Amino acid sequence: MIEVTINGAAQHFPQPINVAQLVVELNLLGKRIAIERNGDIVPRSQFEAVALVSGDQLEIVVAVGGG
Amino acid sequence: MDNLNIAGREYTSRLLVGTGKYQDFEQTRLAVEASGAEIVTVAIRRTNIGQDASQPSLLDALPPSKYTYLPNTAGCYTADDAVRTLRLARELLDGHDLVKLEVLGDPKSLYPNVVETIKAAEVLIKEGFKVMVYTSDDPIIAKQLEQMGCVAVMPLASLIGSGMGILNPWNLQIIINEAKVPVIVDAGVGTASDAAIAMELGCAGVLMNTAIAGAQNPVLMASAMNKAVQAGREAFLAGRMPKKIYTASPSSPTSGVIGS
Numbered sequence: 150m151i152e153v154t155i156n157g158a159a160q161h162f163p164q165p166i167n168v169a170q171l172v173v174e175l176n177l178l179g180k181r182i183a184i185e186r187n188g189d190i191v192p193r194s195q196f197e198a199v200a201l202v203s204g205d206q207l208e209i210v211v212a213v214g215g216g
Numbered sequence: 217m218d219n220l221n222i223a224g225r226e227y228t229s230r231l232l233v234g235t236g237k238y239q240d241f242e243q244t245r246l247a248v249e250a251s252g253a254e255i256v257t258v259a260i261r262r263t264n265i266g267q268d269a270s271q272p273s274l275l276d277a278l279p280p281s282k283y284t285y286l287p288n289t290a291g292c293y294t295a296d297d298a299v300r301t302l303r304l305a306r307e308l309l310d311g312h313d314l315v316k317l318e319v320l321g322d323p324k325s326l327y328p329n330v331v332e333t334i335k336a337a338e339v340l341i342k343e344g345f346k347v348m349v350y351t352s353d354d355p356i357i358a359k360q361l362e363q364m365g366c367v368a369v370m371p372l373a374s375l376i377g378s379g380m381g382i383l384n385p386w387n388l389q390i391i392i393n394e395a396k397v398p399v400i401v402d403a404g405v406g407t408a409s410d411a412a413i414a415m416e417l418g419c420a421g422v423l424m425n426t427a428i429a430g431a432q433n434p435v436l437m438a439s440a441m442n443k444a445v446q447a448g449r450e451a452f453l454a455g456r457m458p459k460k461i462y463t464a465s466p467s468s469p470t471s472g473v474i475g476s
Contacts, residue, residue, distance in 0.1 A: 156262040175265055181275055182263055183308035185300060190307050208262065210304050214244060214274055215259025215290050216234025216376075216425025 153205040162201070169196035177209065184209050218453065220421050222398055223314060223346040223367040225284075227254045230415070231445040232286065232400065234425025238434065241277035247428055248278060250438035257286045257316055257423070260305050285309055286348065288316040295319060295335035302340060315340070316370070316402075318350035326376040326403075330357045334364070341365045350402050353387040355394060362397050369395060370402035370423060373414060377426040379406030382413050392418045408437075408444035415448025416456070 151162050155175075162174070168191050172178055184191045185208040191199050201207075219226040233253040238244040248256055256278055287305035289298035302315045319336055321329030328351055340347050341364060348368040349361050358369045371391055374380035381404060382388065392399045398420030405411050405424045414422050422445055431437035 156265060158265070177263065180263070181273065181308060183260075183304040185304055188300065190303050192307060208300075208304065209265075210260045210301075210308065211263045212258040212274055212285070212287065212305075212308060213261045214235040214238060215261075215288055216236045216257055216423075216429075 151201060151203045153201050153203065153207055155207045156209055166201050167197060168199045168201065171201065171207075172196060175209070180211065182209055182211055218449070220398065222255075222348070227284070229254045229442075229445075230421040230449055231411070231441055232257065232421055232423040233428060233438070233441075234423070235274060235278065236425055237429035241272055241274060243434060244274070245277040247434045247438040248283070250435045250442065251428065252442040253283075255284045255286050257288050257425070259290050260287055260301050260308065280309065280312075284314065285312060286314060286316045287312075289318050289336075291320070292318070293320050293323075293329070293332070295332040295339070298332070298336040299339050302345060303343075306345070313344055314346045314348065314367075316348050316350060317366075328352055328372070330354065334360065337361060337364055337366055348400070353384050353391065355387060355390040358391045358399075359394055362395060366397065368398045368400050368420070370400045372403040373401045373410065374404030376403040377430075378404055379427060379430070380404055381406050381410040382417075385413065385417055388414070388417055388419070405441075408440040411441050411444040412448035412451070415445055416451050418452050421445070 153160055187206050219228055220230045229252045231251055231253045232255040233248055233251050234257045235244050289301045292298040292301055298317060298319050317336055319329050319332040321327050330352055337347050337349055347366045348370055349366045350370045351357055353371040358371060361369050373382040400421040400423050401414040401419050402423040405427045411422045428434050428438045
């Protein structure tokens, strides 16, 4: 099992998981998002290649209305 | 053509608008359309995990193909948070590098922390971002930000969302007179005359959100702002008549008045 923090909240996954699978798991597929992992951007092209490990800190963001 | 040039790109509208505080995306869309703005600011926020992905998003209402997105760092209080936010924004918007940097210093006044702002600008410019920077109306800081390579300097007229209008036209005038990049008044505009005054001072543009979104009729106010910015710009270009203090000058002929 791995435990990661996503947008400040702990999340558990029973199996090893990469970023692309995470996007599906979180129902974010097709949404325009950007992901930061441990302070570094994960480019969309790298979603498949980047596997999550326990302790990872993830930020997943969208564009919203703002001034 | 009297276009606004930012980082080598021409815009016909000198009004830049925010997209926050609207009732819904439809009202956002209608207000932005009425404003005539080509540049719209957006905020970057954590996504709601578990939300339905088919929910409409801001990007549907304001397609990035039609508008130039200006992601901001609203809510950031450190240079580090601002830099991270804009790196995420660049990834989110497919490499788009025109950004609005703002680093706040105090949650009550939302006054900019210029020390953190300068730190963040340094990193962002080094990483190839084109930085439009929100700052105080301090002419020395404004100049410093320009010399660092910011593509536009955006001093406040008054506090963000306050609608108090232009409180220090004298400082803004110094900034405008000295600047070699566009000076855009950002924050504090309350109504159309404020926007016109900013443009009459010689600002290259005005950026606003609450003045439109917080009006009783946002779409109508957006239209008013559109006209005010154009009117102010034309008045600036036309060059106003000199003020003659306590000296009246009749507009009609002084001779030939009947009964004389």
